[in-house]
Amino acid sequence: MSLIWRRHRTWVVPTLFIAPSIILFGVVIVASSLQSVWISFHDWDGFGPMQWIGLGNYEELLGDPQFYVSLKNNLIWLIIFMLAPPLGLAIALLVNQQIRGMRIVKSLFFVPLVLASVAVGIVFTWVYTPQFGLLALAFSAFGQKAPALLSDEHLVTFAIVIAAIWPQIAFCMVLYLAGINSLSEDLIGAGRVDGARGWNMLYHVVLPQLTQVTFIAIAITAIGALRSFDMISVMTQGGPFGSSQVLAYQMYEQSIFSYRFGYGAAIATILFIIMLVFILWYLSRIIRAEEWSN
Amino acid sequence: MSETPRIQGATRRTVIKSIGAGAATMAFGGLARPAFAQSRTITIIFNSNTEGQIEALRAAIADFEQATGAKAELNLMDHEANKTAIRNYLVAGAPDICFWFSGNRMKAFVDRGLFDDISDLVADEGYADALGGTLSAVTVKSKQYGLPLAGTLWGNYYLKDVFDKHNLTPPTNWDELMAYNEAAKSAGITPLAFGSRELWPAAGFFDELNLRINGLDSHMALMDGKMSYLDPALTAVFDHWEELIKAGFFLENHTSYNWQEAAALLGQGKAGMMNLGNFLKDGLPAEAIPNLVFVPFPKIVDIPRYEDFSVDSVHIPANSKNKELAREYLKAFYAPKNLSAFFAPTGQIPPRNDLPPNTDPLVNQAVESLKTVAGTAQYYDRDTDPDMAQAGLNGFQEFMAKPERRQDILARLEKTRTRIFGPLDA
């Protein structure tokens, strides 16, 4: 008995260690995700039996104007969110000075990052409130009337994205701060000897060393942009008339409000496929780096 | 092929169940609900936060606890959140008492077997005598699935002092409505306070116009999916609506306001009228309420008067684990004493005719007004299929903001209607 145990424990014990994680993650996350794809081929109201309709949900989706509104908004999110890495870098460069009190300043710049997105959503709803909000106050200082951002179908998505990018900039700033603190002093010194300064230095000497950080910042920001849900739910519930919906929110609305779980699953599947591009890009680089280092 | 996911699903469930069960017995056992509590405690989910109503529910709980020796736990839920959550909790984790809306919205759950048949309770307690016609709102195939609560009568509301100050008169027909619009605007106030952020107030306005122009039968045909959204009969409805929109009748940027914020403008005297139900007064400061007056939506064509009169209701979910105790609670709650306390703060119209006479002038106005009504609908999102309603609410809000998109919106609604109810017989 103990012989068998001794012979096998080299693999049995590690297997037991990793099994709970694999089972839990596999059952709750991976299997659920796959099951959604399966549900997307059905007509299902969440109560009764599922009815197989093949690609019916996807065909309907292609003819659904709301789908294109959501898709367009996802694209707006993605594009504007790409400002987060450069702005994060800018703030990181700004505060990367050793002056008394700079440490606490740095921490205060981080704060949006740890706020709950619901809190950020409410904070910005308050800022945007017509007549009373901070924005209205700022406009009235110039004798202007602030636009009602959250009820204008053309502006609403931009207004939400600006709120959402706030913590995202802080996140990129944290990444870049770590990055610029591990820059090679030799290369910078050499650059200075060659007379590189300011933009030149940043562009030719600093940024090339930050490629890895930049890649991570862009990948995570892109994924974050596509996952957006909380802010929309809190600030507009997708309105006015669906104009601020993104795929994630449309999926939620179709499933929970209209009770169309099959259709919702189809929207989720499309979102999943779009995100897969970024996830695989991220994974491939990480794994390549991993194999290279081994 | 179709077997695979089911098996997979079953295994996943078993795994989680054992994880859950194992975990529950571990150190954090305090999280699991104690077993004994299930048998002698009922849970109630109430969908409002009106303080006086909560007190009335608590009073009924005290009566119930005294009568039965059992306990009752009251859960409060936001009115809007409840609309979403009820679909989950009726299936899983049902409370013993829940609050909902009678009519079609109730029937949707009755059809799915999610509300308990309480005809026995209705018969034993003789509620039919006290309720009269209102009982039909909770009856499906001559069985009762809930008890009716207060009714909400839709219409226009204004503050007497504001009208007096600007020398305005409440409009009773279309011409007067347009004249009122001009008068209000030249007095520098918004003719109609309106908040469509939460979508449904726009549907209420659609109901008003459609009931005034096409009448109840046509309206109900549309609600039941038996009439096209492209039907020429609706043209007049949207023409009138568009006329009001273009005349600047509605509050500017109404899509960024919810009804409470819009009602606040009414209370501040910045708007003349508001189109809503009698719960409108919750959005007004206490000192404004005595001035609040109800007036029916103006007449447009010469047909009998039909109104939206939505009746809320209280139910025992079919998945309740304590149906007997739940009935005891309903009895205590439905007793005239507790019921009239429950309605006192809302200004709604009580269902029982044996309650003490109401002291709220607004309620009495509505009761009087109801006597001249030829028939009632419930409300757009209560009368039609929920899936259709979601599309309709969005469409009406969009129309109010962008009337030039009328044809696109109606074509979209018709597409949704066809998907849900099927094509119409030619």
Next chain:
Amino acid sequence: MFPRPIPHTARGMRAIYMAMVIVILLIWLAPLFAIIMTSIRTSDDISMGNLWGWPTGFGLVENYVNVFTKTPMARYFVNSVVITIPSVIGVLILSTLAGYVLSRHKFRFSMLIFAIFIGGNFLPAQIMMIPVRDLMVQVGLYDTAWSLIIFHTAFQTGFATLFMRNFIAALPNELFEAAKAEGATSSQILMNVVVPLVRPALAALAILLFTFIWNDYFWAVVLTISDTVKPVTAGLANLRGEYVAAWNTISAATMIVAIPPVAMFFLMQRHFVAGLTMGAVKG
């Protein structure tokens, strides 16, 4: 160092620079100041429309007391703690075990498992929403704290395993070789070598997880309904629907949701930043 440090001798320059940074910081945090200031206004000021002028009175105590006594916020707060703490502990245990195995044992598919853990963590929540909700309904955990604890534990295990694996992989190889040479088994190595050394990583991970789980809103909405279970984020969104015009109450409630992660962050700032950068960059 880049940008070039402003020399210590340039006192005036340093002062001007600092002043500029502070101005930018004030603009950066203006939305937050707006909500803090609103949270100390009196209801009278709010209903009078005096939102930015000098307050006629201070409602600080009153507003925060109101949030705790007149709204179920206190209950939501307890619920959040009850959900967050066990989830964090669960993830820490699972990810230490899995991270150790993935970093120190060579076996087939280890890279695949690793990739799934990372990839799964970036999935949109909506792709799992319907089945996870359905699963919790089936096993009777829907609308209990357990549904959120189990979900968060499962989901965060992906990220945390990546994190722990990288940390353990970076530990000096000699320690493991020496332990093996002495005949230590896997579990002995885990207890005597790994656990003592990963404490800083666990601290960093714990604060990150606390923030992620505390701030979750989507799953709170999908998996809970009752006030007795609902965490602060979903509760806050609920209050927002009810106290529409009472911006002082809403603001105070928002602060109550925001304060625990912010406090945690300031208490364990070093760990937080180290954790975030390590989790993302080294991956």
